[in-house]
Amino acid sequence: MKEKKRNYDQDVVGDGINTIQKVLEPVNGTSNNIVKYMLIGVCMLFLFLMLVLPLIVVIVNALKDGWTVYRKAVQNEYTIKALQLTLLATVSAVGINTIFGLFASFLLSKFYFKGRQLLATLIDIPFSISPVVAGLAFILTFGNIGWMGDFLKNHSIKIVFAVPGIILATIFVTFPFVFRELFPVMNAQGKDEEEAAALMGANGFTIFRRITFPHIKWALLYGIILCAARAMGEFGAVSVISGHLRGKTNTLPLHVEILYNEFNTTEAFAVSSVLVILAVLILIAKNFVEWKKR
Amino acid sequence: MKQRKMCVHLYVSLIVLLSVIVSGCGKASDTASDKNENIELLNVSYDPTREFYAAYNELFCKYWKEKSGKDVTITQSHGGSGSQARSVIEGNEADVVTLALAHDITAIEESGMIDRGWLSEFDGNSSPYTSTIVFLVRKGNEKNIHDWNDLVKDGVEVITPNPKTSGGACWNFLAAWAYQQAQDGADEELTKAFMKNLYQNVLVLDTGARGATNTFVENGQGDVLIAWENEAYLSIKEYPDDYEIITPSISILAQPSVAIVDSNVEEHGTRETAEAYLEYLYSDEAQRLAGNHYYRPSKENILKEFSEQFDLNMNLVTIEDFGGWDEAYRIYFDDGAIFDQIYED
Amino acid sequence: MEQQIIKVKNKKGVKVIPGFGLSLGITFFMLSALILIPLVSIFISASQLSFQEFVNVITSRQIVSGYVVSLSCAFFAALINAVFGLMLAWVLVRYNFPGKRLADGLIELPFALPTAVAGISLTYLYSDKGWIGSLFGKAGIKIAYTRIGITLAMIFVGIPFVVRAVQPVLEKLDRQYEEAAMMLGASRTYTFFRVVLPELFPALLAGFGLAFARGIGEYGSVVFIAGNLPYKTQIAPLLIISKLEQYKYADATAIALVLLLISFLLMLFINSLQIYMQKFIGT
Numbered sequence: 050m051k052e053k054k055r056n057y058d059q060d061v062v063g064d065g066i067n068t069i070q071k072v073l074e075p076v077n078g079t080s081n082n083i084v085k086y087m088l089i090g091v092c093m094l095f096l097f098l099m100l101v102l103p104l105i106v107v108i109v110n111a112l113k114d115g116w117t118v119y120r121k122a123v124q125n126e127y128t129i130k131a132l133q134l135t136l137l138a139t140v141s142a143v144g145i146n147t148i149f150g151l152f153a154s155f156l157l158s159k160f161y162f163k164g165r166q167l168l169a170t171l172i173d174i175p176f177s178i179s180p181v182v183a184g185l186a187f188i189l190t191f192g193n194i195g196w197m198g199d200f201l202k203n204h205s206i207k208i209v210f211a212v213p214g215i216i217l218a219t220i221f222v223t224f225p226f227v228f229r230e231l232f233p234v235m236n237a238q239g240k241d242e243e244e245a246a247a248l249m250g251a252n253g254f255t256i257f258r259r260i261t262f263p264h265i266k267w268a269l270l271y272g273i274i275l276c277a278a279r280a281m282g283e284f285g286a287v288s289v290i291s292g293h294l295r296g297k298t299n300t301l302p303l304h305v306e307i308l309y310n311e312f313n314t315t316e317a318f319a320v321s322s323v324l325v326i327l328a329v330l331i332l333i334a335k336n337f338v339e340w341k342k343r
Numbered sequence: 344m345k346q347r348k349m350c351v352h353l354y355v356s357l358i359v360l361l362s363v364i365v366s367g368c369g370k371a372s373d374t375a376s377d378k379n380e381n382i383e384l385l386n387v388s389y390d391p392t393r394e395f396y397a398a399y400n401e402l403f404c405k406y407w408k409e410k411s412g413k414d415v416t417i418t419q420s421h422g423g424s425g426s427q428a429r430s431v432i433e434g435n436e437a438d439v440v441t442l443a444l445a446h447d448i449t450a451i452e453e454s455g456m457i458d459r460g461w462l463s464e465f466d467g468n469s470s471p472y473t474s475t476i477v478f479l480v481r482k483g484n485e486k487n488i489h490d491w492n493d494l495v496k497d498g499v500e501v502i503t504p505n506p507k508t509s510g511g512a513c514w515n516f517l518a519a520w521a522y523q524q525a526q527d528g529a530d531e532e533l534t535k536a537f538m539k540n541l542y543q544n545v546l547v548l549d550t551g552a553r554g555a556t557n558t559f560v561e562n563g564q565g566d567v568l569i570a571w572e573n574e575a576y577l578s579i580k581e582y583p584d585d586y587e588i589i590t591p592s593i594s595i596l597a598q599p600s601v602a603i604v605d606s607n608v609e610e611h612g613t614r615e616t617a618e619a620y621l622e623y624l625y626s627d628e629a630q631r632l633a634g635n636h637y638y639r640p641s642k643e644n645i646l647k648e649f650s651e652q653f654d655l656n657m658n659l660v661t662i663e664d665f666g667g668w669d670e671a672y673r674i675y676f677d678d679g680a681i682f683d684q685i686y687e688d
Numbered sequence: 689m690e691q692q693i694i695k696v697k698n699k700k701g702v703k704v705i706p707g708f709g710l711s712l713g714i715t716f717f718m719l720s721a722l723i724l725i726p727l728v729s730i731f732i733s734a735s736q737l738s739f740q741e742f743v744n745v746i747t748s749r750q751i752v753s754g755y756v757v758s759l760s761c762a763f764f765a766a767l768i769n770a771v772f773g774l775m776l777a778w779v780l781v782r783y784n785f786p787g788k789r790l791a792d793g794l795i796e797l798p799f800a801l802p803t804a805v806a807g808i809s810l811t812y813l814y815s816d817k818g819w820i821g822s823l824f825g826k827a828g829i830k831i832a833y834t835r836i837g838i839t840l841a842m843i844f845v846g847i848p849f850v851v852r853a854v855q856p857v858l859e860k861l862d863r864q865y866e867e868a869a870m871m872l873g874a875s876r877t878y879t880f881f882r883v884v885l886p887e888l889f890p891a892l893l894a895g896f897g898l899a900f901a902r903g904i905g906e907y908g909s910v911v912f913i914a915g916n917l918p919y920k921t922q923i924a925p926l927l928i929i930s931k932l933e934q935y936k937y938a939d940a941t942a943i944a945l946v947l948l949l950i951s952f953l954l955m956l957f958i959n960s961l962q963i964y965m966q967k968f969i970g971t
Contacts, residue, residue: 084876085783092779093791095772099844100794102820103801103809110812149718156711166963168715170956174723176898177951179905179925180803182944186726189733189937193434193454196732210435220722229898233891234856236963244704253707268856275852278799284908285803292435293420293427294385302802307421309808310553311393312581314561321805328800332793425933432935450935505916507930547833548916550929563817564833678934683750686918 107325110318122308122316123323130296131304132323134212135281138219138300142280143273145220150227150272155261158235159243169232175224183221184289187214210292215300218286223276230272231265238264274335278328382415382616387437389424389510389599390553391574395636396441402632403623407616415616423551424510431456436607438617443510443552445469445600446668452602461602470598471624472638475659476518478589479559479568479575486566490591491522494567495540502547502565504555506676511552511597513676515569518595520675521660525593539685560586571597572653576637596659599638730948734941745942754924755946761835761923762903765842770896773850774888780851781858795851798844803908806844811913814840833915838923841909846899853895854888861887890962897958901951 112119122128153172157165175183189195191208201208208214238261246256284302291298299307301324308317388396400417407415420427420435424443431437432454440457442448445468451457462469480488486499494501504512519541520534527533546565549555552574559568560578567589568575575588601621608614623629630640634649646655665671675681737745745751779785780792798806812818815832816825824831831837861884869879885892907925915921924947931940 081876088775088779089783089785092772092776093787095776096791096794098820099847100797102813103806103844104794104797106809106812107801107805145718145722149715152711153715153719155707156715159705160708160711166956166960168719169959169963170952171719171723173898173901173955173959174727174948174952177901177905177955178727178948179907179928179944181907181925181928182730182905182941182948183726185928185932185940185944186730188433189729189941190726191434193432194937195433195729198434209433210430217722221726224723229894230852230856233853233894233962234860237857237860240705247704247706253705253710256705257707267859271852271856274796275799275848278796278848282800282802288908292387292430293422294435295419297418302804305802306804307393309557309804310390310421310551312556312560312577317808318805321801324800324802324805325797328797329793331800332796336789336793423933426929429932429935505930508926508933545917546915548918550911550916550926554912562811562815562832564815676934678748678936683918687749 104325107318107321110315111322113318114315118315119319119322122313122319125316127296127299128301128304128320128323131299131301131320134215134299135301135324137212138216138283138287139277139280141216142219142223143277146223146225146227146276147269147273149224150229150231151269153228154231154235154265155257157232158238159240159261172225172228175221180222180283180285181289184218184286187218187221187286187290209290210294210298212298214290215287215298218290219280219283222283222286223280226276226279227269227272230268230275234265234268235261270335270338274331277331281324281327382413382613383611384415384417384438384613384616384620385420385436386417386439386441386620387420387427387431387435388441389427389443390421390551391511391571391577392441392599393419393421394577395633395638398632398636399624399629402628403620406623406626407619410619411616413616417620423508425508431604436611437604438608438611438613439601439603439621441599441601441621443597443599444513444668445598445662446513446672447510448600448602449668451604456604456606457602458605462600464603465601465621466625467641468598469600469602471601471621471629471641472599472633473641474572474597474599474638475594475657476514476569476591476597477572477575477594478591479556479570479578479586480566480589482585482587484587484589488567488589491519491541491593492526494519494544494569495537496544499544499567500546500565501541501544501567501569502549502555502559503545503569504552505548505550506682508550509552509555511571512555513672514571514595514597516675516682517662517665517671518591518593518660519569521595521664522591522593535681535685538681542685572639573637576652590654590657593658593660596661598662730941730944733937734945736938737942741938742942745939746946750918750922751924751927751943753919754922754927754943757835757838757920757922758904758924758947759950761838762842762900762906765839765846765903766896766900768839768843769846769850769899770892773847773895773899774854774892776851777854777858781855795848798847803845803906804912807841807909807912810841810844810909811837814913832913833921835921837913837915838910838921841913842899842903842906845906845909846902849898849902850892850895853891853898857888857891890965893958894962897955901955904947904951 157169178186188209191197191201191214193202208217242260243256246260251259282302284306287300288303288306291300291303293299293303293307295307301320305317305320308320386396396419400419404415404417407413420437422430424447428440428442428447428450431440431451440448440451445462448457448461452459452461465471478488480486487493488499493499503515506512506516516538519538523534523537527537547555547558549558552571555568556570556574556578558564560582579586579588601624603614603617603621608617625642627645630642630645631648634640634645634652637652639653640646640649646653662668662671673680734742776795780788811832814821814837816822816830818832821831829836831840865883866879869883870876874882905925907923907929910923911926914923914926916926924943928940928943931943
C-alpha cells in the first residue's frame with residue numbers, strides 16, 4: 050500500500066519535471082515539434098493557396114509581355130495621376146482615422162458609461178456596410194439627388210464625382226481600422242494604471258503619453274498599416290462615387306479595372322503590381338520600426 | 344525613456360504633416376476648374392467605346408482647332424451603360440453622353456437634365472454608328488453553332504451578361520427573342536420556353552459586356568459568347584487564331600445613342616462645342632474611324648466601304664419592332680417581367 | 689502583468705482619468721460627420737417606400753435567395769477564417785521559422801490588393817481552366833462560378849481580420865498561465881482550450897464578426913468568381929446594383945438596409961459579449 054503511494058508520488062514529480070523541461074526547452078520535445086511543424090505547414094499551405102498564388106498570378110501576368118511593356122504601363126501618365134490620387138486618399142484616411150481611433154478607443158476603454166456597446170458597434174458600421182452601399186450613401190447625401198445636393202450646387206461645391214468624394218469614401222470604409230486594433234489592447238490593459246497616475250496628479254495628455262501610449266504603440270502601428278493597405282486597395286465605394294473621369298478621379302484600383310476592361314490585361318496586372326509594391330513598402334517600413342525597437 | 348518620447352513626437356509630427364497635406368490638396372483641387380480659355384468637355388460613355396473615342400477625340404480636337412481656333416480638352420469616362428447614366432443623374436457633370444441604348448438616355452431625360460426630343464436631334468435616331476449581336480466561338484466551332492437554335496442544345500455552354508445590369512445584354516436577349524418569334528409564329532409561350540432553355544445553358548451571367556468577354560476569352564469559360572459585333576471583332580483582332588465569328592440568321596440592329604446633356608452645357612457654357620462634337624461624329628472621317636473600330640457607320644455610303652468587313656445581308660430587327668425601349672423594358676426586363684419569369688423555379 | 693486579478697471598482701459616475709469630455713466630443717463629432725450623416729441618407733431613401741412595399745421588396749424570392757447566398761457563404765468563410773486565422777496568429781507569435789517576417793507581412797495583402805484584382809486572380813486560378821481549379825476539376829469539383837468560389841473570395845478578403853485581431857492579444861498574453869497549467873500536469877491540448885483560448889476568445893469572436901460582416905457586403909471580388917446566376921450564385925450586393933441599374937434607389941436601399949441590420953445586430957452581439965467577458969475576466 051505504502052509502496053504504491055510512493056510510486057504515485059514519484060510519477061507526479063517525474064511528470065512535473067518533464068513538463069518543466071518541455072516548457073523551458075520546447076525545441077527538444079519531439080511531439081511538440083511535430084505539432085509545431087504541422088501547424089506551420091498547414092498555415093503556410095493556406096497562405097500559399099490563398100495569398101501567394103494570387104500574387105504570383107499578378108506578377109506573372111504583369112511581366113508576361115516583358116519588361117518594356119511593364120515599364121510603359123507603370124509610367125503611363127494616367128497611372129501616375131491615379132497613383133497620386135490613391136496616395137492622397139490613403140494619407141487622408143490614415144490621418145483622420147488615427148486621430149479618431151486614438152480618441153475613441155481611449156474613451157471606450159478608460160471610461161464606463163451607458164451605451165458603450167452601442168457606440169462601439171456604431172463605429173464598426175463601415176465594416177458591415179457593403180462598400181457599394183457606402184458609396185451610394187454619399188451619392189444620396191451629396192449628389193444631385195441627395196438632400197444636400199441643392200445646397201452644394203448653389204455654393205458650387207463639388208463632392209461626389211470629384212476628389213473630395215473619393216477621400217470621404219476612403220475614410221468611410223477604413224474608419225474603424227485603427228480603433229479596432231487599439232480597442233482590444235487598451236481594454237485588456239485596463240484602466241488602473243491611468244487611474245493611479247491621475248490620482249497622483251498627472252494631466253490627461255501626460256497620462257496618455259506616458260502610460261497608455263507605450264502599451265498600444267504596436268497595435269497602433271498595426272492599425273495604421275491595415276488602414277493604409279485597405280485605403281489603397283478600396284474599390285467598391287470609390288467606384289460608385291468616382292465617375293471614372295480619366296486622369297481626374299481614377300484611383301489606382303479603378304485604373305486597373307479600366308485597363309482590364311480595355312483588354313489590356315498585362316497593363317492591368319502591371320498597375321496592380323504597383324499596389325502590391327506599395328504594400329510591400331509599408332511592410333518594410335513596419336519591419337524597420339520593429340527592428341529599431343530591438 | 345528617450346526612445347519613447349521620440350516615438351510620440353514621431354507620431355504627432357506625422358499626424359500634423361498628414362493634416363497639412365490634406366488641407367493643401369483640398370484647396371488645390373478647388374481652383375483647378377476656374378480656367379476658361381481652354382474648353383473642357385466631359386464625354387460619359389460606356390465600356391466598349393474606349394478605343395474609338397480615344398481616336399475620335401484626337402480627330403475632333405484637330406478639327407475644332409482649325410474651325411474655331413479654340414483648344415478643347417476632352418475627358419472620357421467609361422463604365423457599364425446603366426451605371427454611367429446613373430452617375431450623370433447623380434451629379435457627374437457630363438456635357439455629352441454616348442451610351443449603349445436609348446433607354447439609358449431616356450432615364451437622364453426623365454430627371455430633367457436632357458430636353459425632350461433628343462432622339463431626333465441628330466441623324467438616324469441620334470445613333471452615329473450602330474452594331475449588331477453576333478456569336479463568338481472558339482476556333483473550329485466544335486459544337487457546330489450556326490444560329491440561335493444551336494444555343495439551346497444540350498451541352499452547349501453560353502456566356503452572356505445579365506440584362507438587368509448590362510445594357511448590351513438587353514440587345515442579346517431581344518435578338519434571341521426576335522429569332523424565336525420568327526420560328527414560332529409569334530407564340531409568346533413557346534418563345535418563353537425557348538428563352539428558358541437558352542438561359543439554362545448560360546454558365547456565367549456577368550454584370551457587363553466587357554466582363555462577359557473577359558470570362559469567355561481570359562478565363563476560357565463556355566463554348567459561345569453572345570456579343571456585340573464590335574466586341575467580337577476586337578477579340579478576333581487580339582487573338583486571331585483562337586476565335587471565329589458566327590453571324591446568326593436573325594439579329595438586332597443595336598443603336599448606341601448620343602445626346603447633349605442640356606442642363607450641364609448651359610452651366611458650363613459649352614453648348615456650341617458639345618453640339619459640334621456630336622455633329623462631327625457624322626462626318627466622313629469620323630464614320631470611317633467608327634468603321635475601323637468595328638462599329639457600323641450609320642451613313643450608307645461609308646457603310647458600303649466596309650462591306651467586306653461586315654455581313655450586310657443579315658436580317659436585322661430594330662427596337663421599333665418591340666415598340667421602343669420604354670415598352671420593351673417594361674415587358675421584358677422590369678422586375679417580375681419576362682426575364683425574371685424565365686429564371687423562376 | 690497587464691491583467692489585474694483584483695480590481696478596485698470605483699463608484700459609478702466618478703471619472704478619475706481626465707479627458708472624458710474631449711474624447712467623447714471628438715469621437716461623436718467624427719462619427720456623426722463621417723459615418724452617421726451618410727448613413728441617414730440610406731434611411732431617408734428607403735423611407736420613400738411604404739411599409740408594405742418595403743416588405744414586398746425584401747421578401748421577393750430573388751432577394752431572399754440573394755440573402756441566403758451571401759449569408760451562408762459569408763458564414764462559412766468567416767468560420768474557416770476563424771480557424772486558420774487563429775492558427776496563423778499562433779504560428780506567427782509563438783514560433784520562429786524561416787520566412788516568418790514575409791508571412792507576417794503577407795497578411796495585409798488582401799486589403800491592399802483591389803478587390804477586383806483579387807477576384808480576377810482568384811478566378812484565373814480556380815476556374816476549371818486555371819492552375820488549381822483544373823486539379824479540382826479532374827476530381828469533379830467546380831470551384832469558380834459556384835458557391836464554393838464565392839466562399840473562397842470571401843475567405844480571401846477576410847483573412848486579415850481574424851489574424852490581426854488575435855495577434856496583439858496573443859502577444860500580450862502572459863505565458864505564465866500556460867506554464868503553470870502545464871506544470872500542474874495539463875496536456876497541451878487541454879492547456880490551449882482551457883487556458884489560452886478563453887483569453888483569446890473575445891478577440892477571435894471580434895475577428896470572426898468582422899470577417900463575416902465583410903463577407904456579407906463583399907462585391908468587387910465576388911462578382912468575378914460568382915457566375916451570378918439568379919437563385920444560385922447571385923449575392924445580395926449584386927441585387928442592390930441590379931436595382932440601381934433600374935433607377936430604383938428606394939428598393940436598393942431597402943435591400944441594403946436589411947443587410948446592414950443583420951450585420952449591425954451581429955456586431956452588437958459580439959461587442960456586448962466582448963465587453964461582458966472583459967468584465968467577467970476582470971472581476
